Amino acid sequence: GAGVSQSPRYKVTKRGQDVALRCDPISGHVSLYWYRQALGQGPEFLTYFNYEAQQDKSGLPNDRFSAERPEGSISTLTIQRTEQRDSAMYRCASSLSDRTGLNTEAFFGQGTRLTVV
């Protein structure tokens, strides 16, 4: 597609349910990032992949959060046993592979607004 696509755009779920958020990056982009953004704050890093390899998951809040990118393209962020504090905007971004890594732009999707009730 032309841009980063995330689905669903909105998700309301009951506390204790599992949710899966999907990200389809720009075609050919090697790196894929997941962020969480609270209102009035900047994006907070969760995890990222180069190809199918998860490079850094240090930002995942706890073991209820996991992510995968099995074929190096589409990625899924899964939250198990959701809690009200998980309510936020979840954003995915992708970027080209760059040999130097310098000045390689990250392109964001429109995000998934998760509300846990």
Added chain:
Amino acid sequence: RKEVEQDPGPFNVPEGATVAFNCTYSNSASQSFFWYRQDCRKEPKLLMSVYSSGNEDGRFTAQLNRASQYISLLIRDSKLSDSATYLCVTRGYYGQNFVFGPGTRLSVLP
């Protein structure tokens, strides 16, 4: 302490004003620097990359001071359409994640 910190804002300025945003970062290994713009309820979008020698794009000028680990963004002749949140972003060596600051909100008033 956050890895990237910015002026808390908000900044409310009249049209035509010049406004400057400041940003500091704590990771001395940071290699790439950016300013992103985020409109209300929208995704962040790249405004400009920041180069070591400083760079300009129309009314926007970015500066980097590696020794002080400081980045700035200057907007001249502010327009109503410049109203947004400006996010300072750093990145480490190849393939690392982008680290975002909390953002500074700008409102340009008629």
